[in-house]
Amino acid sequence: MQIACVLYRPLTSLDLIGAYQVFAAWPGATVELVSDTRDVVMDDVGVMSFTPTATFAEVTAPDVVLLPGSSRPFASLGDETLLAWLRAVEPTAKWMTSVCSGAGLLAAAGLITGRKCATHWAYREVVAGMGAEVLAERYVFDGKFVTGGGVTAGIDMALALTAREFGDTQAKVLQLGMEYDPKPPFPGGSLETSEPEIVEAALASLVAGAG
């Protein structure tokens, strides 16, 4: 099973790595880091750079596609090379997955019009404005499209997809291998569970960083 993790500028590292770590542990998985060229791809912090293992032209029929998000997601919505590749591989892919604002790329490619999806809480209106039905969920399954909420939701999304593909036991084994028994230091962590002043500060910080 070939898994294509998409690298584009400037992705959020944890969006990519949370789901990657799960998918890479799938039985029989071959993982490629796919980008427009072989040039390294810098993350949105400007520190972590990822090296592609293949170009879009070399990966034409992946079984699974993983689209990470970005804290500066708007430029990539006009990346026609990326969008054209998504449209080209979608018909034969078994699963098209995204984390965070990655759902916006599926929407921009016209692949999830009218479909249910999840995305980062601060990006819901953007994705809804592109024709998808955005749910306030940690992850959403709709046909072959499996979309996660913001950043850390990629771990939950990928484990849930593991269960769907390989059964509950395999998913539990991976969950234990990654010691995923989370204990966030505070309640909250989502739009619906955070205090209003925390939401306001987080939005201000995201807007400031979005550039």
Place this chain on the structure above:
Amino acid sequence: MQIACVLYRPLTSLDLIGAYQVFAAWPGATVELVSDTRDVVMDDVGVMSFTPTATFAEVTAPDVVLLPGSSRPFASLGDETLLAWLRAVEPTAKWMTSVCSGAGLLAAAGLITGRKCATHWAYREVVAGMGAEVLAERYVFDGKFVTGGGVTAGIDMALALTAREFGDTQAKVLQLGMEYDPKPPFPGGSLETSEPEIVEAALASLVAGAG
């Protein structure tokens, strides 16, 4: 505040990135990816390669050190270049942090003898055998040493340290920015909460992969 994330072969990507994503969002943070040379460092999957931004020789007084773990942790316990660097920077560092088997490197360097720490559940006896007191906790504070359990525990550890360093509000804002309101698809995820047959299968898988 300079944060030094240590790259060594063959680290687990999510151990590194979970805490990195939190630390990189700290006010005034400068993050370096530090390694013995500038050569890329491949992860334990053999797919993700990380590019150092600095060598050990160039980073002599970091404020925070982050040590990721590895699913094949034993070779690094004899990495004298790495251990010597840890011993050299520890006296002036404010926080020495680790994720997963990274605590074993602190122990091998002789820095946490008699101290309390956390590590991956399958690695607890190894670290205890090197003289640390291993607790079955998600993360443990002992002086300047802040150690997390397996893989995903790095996120919780780093958020808890954010609260210690910058206060609860800042930590909650980062937690919401990363949408860290986890919903693992299954109960379990730790040695204490998983069914015996899941523990057995996870151990078998870890041993098979440990090479």
